[in-house]
Amino acid sequence: MLYDIWTVFWREWLVLQRRIGRFILSRMxxxxxxxxxxxxxxxxxIQVSQGSYLDFIVPGIIALNSMNISFNSVGSPxxxxxxxxxxxxxxxxxxxxxxxxxxxxxxxxxxxxLISSVLIIALAYAFGANLLINGWFLxxxxxxxxxxxxxxxxxxxxxxxxxxxxxxxxxxxLPMSFLCATFFVPDHLPVALKWIIQLLPLTHAxxxxxAIATNGxxxxxxxxxxxxxxxxxxxxxxxxxxxxRE
Amino acid sequence: xxxxxxxxxxxxQRIAVDNLSLHIGKGEIFGLLGPNGAGKTTTIRVLTMLxxxxxxxxxxxxxxxxxxxxxxxxxxxxxPQHFNLDIELTAWENLELHGRLHxxxxxxRKQRIADLLEYVELSDRANDMVQKFSGGMKRRxxxxxxxxxxxxxxxxxxxxVGLDPQVRRRLWELIRRLKSEGLTVLLTTHYxxxxxxxxxxxxxxxxxxxxxxxxxxVLCERLGAYAVEWxxxxxxxxxxxxxxxxxxxxxxxxxxxxxxxxTNLEDAFVExxxxxxxx
Numbered sequence: 001m002l003y004d005i006w007t008v009f010w011r012e013w014l015v016l017q018r019r020i021g022r023f024i025l026s027r028m029x030x031x032x033x034x035x036x037x038x039x040x041x042x043x044x045x046i047q048v049s050q051g052s053y054l055d056f057i058v059p060g061i062i063a064l065n066s067m068n069i070s071f072n073s074v075g076s077p078x079x080x081x082x083x084x085x086x087x088x089x090x091x092x093x094x095x096x097x098x099x100x101x102x103x104x105x106x107x108x109x110x111x112x113x114l115i116s117s118v119l120i121i122a123l124a125y126a127f128g129a130n131l132l133i134n135g136w137f138l139x140x141x142x143x144x145x146x147x148x149x150x151x152x153x154x155x156x157x158x159x160x161x162x163x164x165x166x167x168x169x170x171x172x173x174l175p176m177s178f179l180c181a182t183f184f185v186p187d188h189l190p191v192a193l194k195w196i197i198q199l200l201p202l203t204h205a206x207x208x209x210x211a212i213a214t215n216g217x218x219x220x221x222x223x224x225x226x227x228x229x230x231x232x233x234x235x236x237x238x239x240x241x242x243x244x245r246e
Numbered sequence: 247x248x249x250x251x252x253x254x255x256x257x258x259q260r261i262a263v264d265n266l267s268l269h270i271g272k273g274e275i276f277g278l279l280g281p282n283g284a285g286k287t288t289t290i291r292v293l294t295m296l297x298x299x300x301x302x303x304x305x306x307x308x309x310x311x312x313x314x315x316x317x318x319x320x321x322x323x324x325x326p327q328h329f330n331l332d333i334e335l336t337a338w339e340n341l342e343l344h345g346r347l348h349x350x351x352x353x354x355r356k357q358r359i360a361d362l363l364e365y366v367e368l369s370d371r372a373n374d375m376v377q378k379f380s381g382g383m384k385r386r387x388x389x390x391x392x393x394x395x396x397x398x399x400x401x402x403x404x405x406x407v408g409l410d411p412q413v414r415r416r417l418w419e420l421i422r423r424l425k426s427e428g429l430t431v432l433l434t435t436h437y438x439x440x441x442x443x444x445x446x447x448x449x450x451x452x453x454x455x456x457x458x459x460x461x462x463x464v465l466c467e468r469l470g471a472y473a474v475e476w477x478x479x480x481x482x483x484x485x486x487x488x489x490x491x492x493x494x495x496x497x498x499x500x501x502x503x504x505x506x507x508x509t510n511l512e513d514a515f516v517e518x519x520x521x522x523x524x525x
Binding site: 003004007010014015018085086087091092093095096245 | 294295296297298316319320322324326328330331332333334335339343344346347348349
């Protein structure tokens with residue numbers, strides 16, 4: 001199975017290598033805009049309990065950006081592959097298991113999320129942010145990338161058109177980008193909304209990254225929640241891969 | 247090599263294939279014929295395990311579908327109707343991905359990719375992105391890909407649809423070469439002349455049902471070896487004759503423009519289904 005995972009990953013790696021320059025440049029646009037608008041612009045007049053607003057939002061920007069990149073690296077290409085290019089059939093008629101396919105795709109999507117996050121961390125330092133980056137921080141980041149790469153796989157195998165994929169982005173990812181403790185702590189929101197937000201995976205990524213970057217704390221609950229989401233999405237993904245033959 | 251017994255496929259209430267039974271021998275080129283929507287592609291999709299049969303037993307090279315999926319995957323090669331090459335990869339990389347997915351050892355894989363690219367006359371385009379390929383080149387590369395892991399059975403779903411006549415004939419030559427190498431080929435087509443030129447036996451499907459199964463020659467002979475065609479006010483008329491002299495005598499009695507020719511598979515199809523094959 002490891003060889004099959006590597007084969008699926010290898011194809012994605014080949015494509016990424018070919019367009020690594022374009023990938024890096026395009027992924028820098030939105031984090032730079034966030035850093036300028038919320039860090040330099042709006043952030044100068046905001047003070048939060050942890051210190052500067054820039055230090056506060058950088059973990060949030062890393063969380064939301066790694067979510068977007070990991071999701072979009074798997075979601076749209078796989079949906080197109082299933083519905084339009086039909087290249088998914090090449091994997092379906094090959095003697096590889098559904099789990100190997102799912103893990104290979106998810107790892108490749110997570111890798112893209114991680115590469116773009118490294119760029120944002122470098123940019124954040126250039127903007128003058130103070131962050132503690134250690135192994136736990138990287139683990140939280142990797143878990144967040146895996147959550148959204150696996151969620152994208154489920155969405156891609158479920159949505160019946162490219163437009164539906166775009167709608168999934170609009171109704172799921174966009175609200176999470178702003179509400180899941182990325183730009184502000186959701187403590188003052190209505191209780192029901194706060195509870196819903198506490199259940200969403202990006203909230204735990206923001207909490208974990210911020211806690212580690214600020215004071216080195218290890219948020220076990222957030223790690224646990226993200227791990228549960230990964231297992232859930234991978235399980236559903238494997239089931240959908242089997243079901244696609246019916 | 248391929249045994250299909252009482253196979254049916256239903257999509258909700260629509261029956262795509264209705265109680266089909268077929269036996270295809272080793273080394274045979276077998277054609278599934280019929281107009282669009284007859285159930286040809288559904289049959290291929292079930293035989294290649296891209297969808298499951300509703301009922302029926304299907305075995306390929308002794309392995310039964312539904313029981314031994316990996317065994318069948320190792321012995322089949324598939325060229326689908328649509329171009330499903332990975333457009334983000336080169337020709338070589340498409341084959342390399344296929345070889346890796348079929349667990350071919352590195353050295354054997356590389357040698358076989360080089361051989362097959364030469365076989366389908368694409369060696370000089372090995373490192374080009376397939377997005378730049380013409381339809382005929384894509385189809386040839388898909389055949390090379392399907393053959394890479396040395397399957398025993400090749401499924402070709404409408405292999406020449408949308409290709410110009412020269413490219414079509416080159417592909418026919420390629421398919422004949424595969425047969426000479428002992429491969430069993432199941433192809434679907436709605437081009438009657440393609441089936442007539444390539445297949446030893448054909449099955450004609452109409453609205454999911456098998457309406458005829460025999461060699462093209464026998465299907466034609468059932469009508470009569472010669473056909474006379476003539477124009478009437480309400481359209482083209484055809485009459486079949488076993489004997490050329492009798493056909494000629496009949497033609498001489500007609501006052502409009504007439505054609506006397508050999509009966510072909512399309513005549514058999516029209517007589518059996520009551521309609522011309524349309525794309």
